[in-house]
Amino acid sequence: MLAVDATIRAQLYSDVPLVSQIADYIVSAGGKRIRPALVLLMANAWGYRGEAHRTLAAVIEFIHTATLLHDDVVDESAMRRGRQTANALFGNAASVLVGDFVYSRAFQMMVAVNNMRVMRLLADATNVIAEGEVLQLMNMHDPDVTEERYLQVIRSKTAKLFEAATELGSLIAGAPEEAISAAAEYGRSLGTAFQLIDDVLDYSGNATDIGKNVGDDLREGKPTLPLIYLLQHGTAAQQALVRNCIAQGDEAHFDEILTAITQSGSLEYTRRKATEASQRAIEAIDDLPAGMYKNALTELAEFAVSRNY
Numbered sequence: 164m165l166a167v168d169a170t171i172r173a174q175l176y177s178d179v180p181l182v183s184q185i186a187d188y189i190v191s192a193g194g195k196r197i198r199p200a201l202v203l204l205m206a207n208a209w210g211y212r213g214e215a216h217r218t219l220a221a222v223i224e225f226i227h228t229a230t231l232l233h234d235d236v237v238d239e240s241a242m243r244r245g246r247q248t249a250n251a252l253f254g255n256a257a258s259v260l261v262g263d264f265v266y267s268r269a270f271q272m273m274v275a276v277n278n279m280r281v282m283r284l285l286a287d288a289t290n291v292i293a294e295g296e297v298l299q300l301m302n303m304h305d306p307d308v309t310e311e312r313y314l315q316v317i318r319s320k321t322a323k324l325f326e327a328a329t330e331l332g333s334l335i336a337g338a339p340e341e342a343i344s345a346a347a348e349y350g351r352s353l354g355t356a357f358q359l360i361d362d363v364l365d366y367s368g369n370a371t372d373i374g375k376n377v378g379d380d381l382r383e384g385k386p387t388l389p390l391i392y393l394l395q396h397g398t399a400a401q402q403a404l405v406r407n408c409i410a411q412g413d414e415a416h417f418d419e420i421l422t423a424i425t426q427s428g429s430l431e432y433t434r435r436k437a438t439e440a441s442q443r444a445i446e447a448i449d450d451l452p453a454g455m456y457k458n459a460l461t462e463l464a465e466f467a468v469s470r471n472y
Contacts, residue, residue: 167199170221174268181253185261189228189249197357197463198328199224204463205332205346208448208456215276215335223328225269226289230296230324232262237300238383281331288327295319304384306406310391314355322354329353345447349460352444356467359437362387363430364471366421381420384412388436389429393420397427437468 199220206216235248250258329350
């Protein structure tokens, strides 16, 4: 991971000072670095010997970083990872344009690996993620979003990059085709578990721990799974309140909705769905060679649902 961080910092350099400043600002904020770690863990689990996994881990982090820069502009977010978002600090225009720079730098780096299948995988993943962003935009302020429609957004917007990371790690290590497919399933399920727990934490977490303002999803009019469940199982009054708040992006009634979510079992239901996804991830790597890397991947799937940040 130290080697990956060194690659990230070297590749962020630009002759345009503002580009380097904004890109460095968001990357230096830290984060869990789970996606690049997945590339390394999966490659090492299959006995990879080389350096391309470090480059590809940095590529994955760059794609993630670009989506964050664009996401925060779309969502009008003011806080991420415990500090001001880049758009709050530097403005929307600069954040969007530097997000484009980070995207294009990722593609420059993946070309250097000189593997057409790697390029196809990452190009396809980036396209699916963009579609997921648009799907989420279409779902905003829509209280009639179903659980399946919401899970489709998760699969496209969040889980796809997890999937690409684990698929890449096994691919460059020369794993068998069925193992590459299994690695993709692990990443897809792990990403789903992570997002569902993020949904839970938006209503039960601590702003300092989760690095963003609690209740942001409601303010942005996002019908996440806890709200979708409440709309199906809450009282008529609760359903009316939630529908109005989603439609208006109104967080003024956050405390009332939080009480309703707690009483209805929405958070427990969402956690249960996350646990199911985590278990699917663990089962997907059942045939992975035993050792410290498989253990780490298993522990990561367990951490996905036990975390509070």
